[in-house]
Amino acid sequence: MRILVTGSAGFIGFHLARRLLSEGHAVTGFDGFSDYYDVGLKRARHAILATMPGFAAVEARLETPGTLPEAMARAEPEIVVHLAAQAGVRHSLENPGAYVEANLVGMGNLLEAVRAHPVRHLLFASTSSAYGGDARVPFRETDRAVSPLTLYAASKLAGEAMAHAYSHLFGIPTTAFRFFTVYCPWGRPDMALFLFTKKILAGEPIEVFAGGAAERDFTYVDDLVEAIRRLADRPPIDASVGEADTLSPVAPYRLVNIGGGRPVRLDAMIDALEGALGRRAERLLKPLPPGDVARTHASTELLRALIGGAPETPLETGIPAFVAWYRDYYRT
Template identity: 50%
Template sequence: MKVLVTGTAGFIGSHVAMKLLERGDEVIGLDNLSDYYDVNLKHARLARFKDHPGYTHIQADLADRAAVEAAFAEHRPQRVVHLAAQAGVRYAAQNPHVYVSSNVTGFLHVLEGCRHHAVEHLVFASTSSVYGANTAMPFSEHQPTEHPLTLYAATKKANEQMAHSYAHLYRIPCTGLRFFTVYGPWGRPDMALFLFTKAILAGEPIKVFNHGRHKRSFTYIDDIVEGVLRTLDNVPGPNPDWRGDAPDPASSQAPYRIYNIGNEQSVELLRYIEVLEQCLGRKAKMEMLPLQAGDVPDTEADVSNLIEAVGYRPKVSVEEGVRQFVEWYLSYPAHR
């Protein structure tokens, strides 16, 4: 297939692009190489596949309507994996406008490209953050998500609703994936595992919010990529069991689905740190702090729908995944 992947210089996007190329697909990669974090890391990710004969790179901003229209018109992708977004929950307090520009306006341009160029399937990134104030565990796609606690989560909730409207109006098959906490080699430097590793090796204290007592569905990158590709290959149709008098948030009369994608086994943050200490052979100096504004105490993924739909099964334990990350971190030239 010819697949447009947005965010190919990003953590998840670079891994997805690599796996698509390895299995023989043609990839059109689009990324604006924003300076939200180290651009050198983004270039290093791209360098792994940028010279691959099956890869074409476009440096453009999704908020640039003309550039996105040109990418669709010139390359005519059969399917789209939309992973580009302004990431980070807390950065929105400093720069809220970029979230709307990238995550909402940019997504509209992707939807319009799919609409006008007969795209067979759009798979797009949502987030577990849409569950917001919900405290029922595990988080299920069948639960309401009407109370996001951050602007980032609100933009992703908007993406889900925008995609549904396009699936309904224009019969574009759309699948949203609510990512839980993803980690692994080539990860983002603003996320906990990267920050903790850097600080521990430097002998500096790490900030442990909620005194380390909150839990997360930490999911290794390879398991995430496997789920994304399985989803991409599984084009949704209308749900024959849909009921208008009791609509299901996870499904629709339109060719639209929402799935959680993560690890069913949540891990307490203190255990995550303990595993990291073992892999590094060093103890962490911990600065215990209260829960941050906008954070939720726990996340736990119910992925039974994705298991049933595409056979998704996370395989990598936290112990193995953190070890793989540490090996990559120590070998990455910027940290030598």
């Protein structure tokens, strides 16, 4: 197949593009190489993709008019996986304009590009943060998400609504997925696992929010990529798969959680990291920051109905894999 992946220099986009290329698909990677975090890490990811047959890179920003339609006209993709976004819950408190530009303007430009160049299936990344202040767990896709706690979450909810409208108006088969705390080798430096590893190796204390009692539904990237890959073959054009389905009654549109459904306490994650590093962490206990939630917990009922499984890699496997990559990449 011909597939366009936006955000291909990001950690999820990189892993997905590498998987698709290994299967023999032609992949166009579209990325603007924003400086939100280390651009060198992003370029190192793209350098690996560039060694694989079938990869073509486009360096441009979604917010720039005309760039994506030009790329799609050349690549003629059958599938688009939209992963590019301004990420980070806490950063949205400091730089809200970046979220408006990337996640709202960028999303609008993407939808217009897909409208002009129709595809078999559009898939795009939303976030578990969309559930916001909803304290009911597990988070079910059929629950109304109406209480976002940050602009990041609000921008992703808006993206879901925009995509549904375009799906209804122009018949674009669209699957939105809400990710749950993805981690992996080549991960994002602003996320907890990366930050903790860096500080523990440097002998610096780590900040542990909510006294370590906060819980996250950690998802290893290989499981996430497997789910996206299988969902790509399931455009929302068939009949409903049951009561848990979010198939729209007025559009070929579906919303799916991608998480394992097994929340882990933050202090347990740190214990596993200490074991993989062979070092103890000095823990500074802090209250939960604004915009953070005490727990995330994915319902996996719909994902299992659609693809026959859900993420299963335990932290005891995933964290050592991350640590091994980190030590090799940073020579620590």
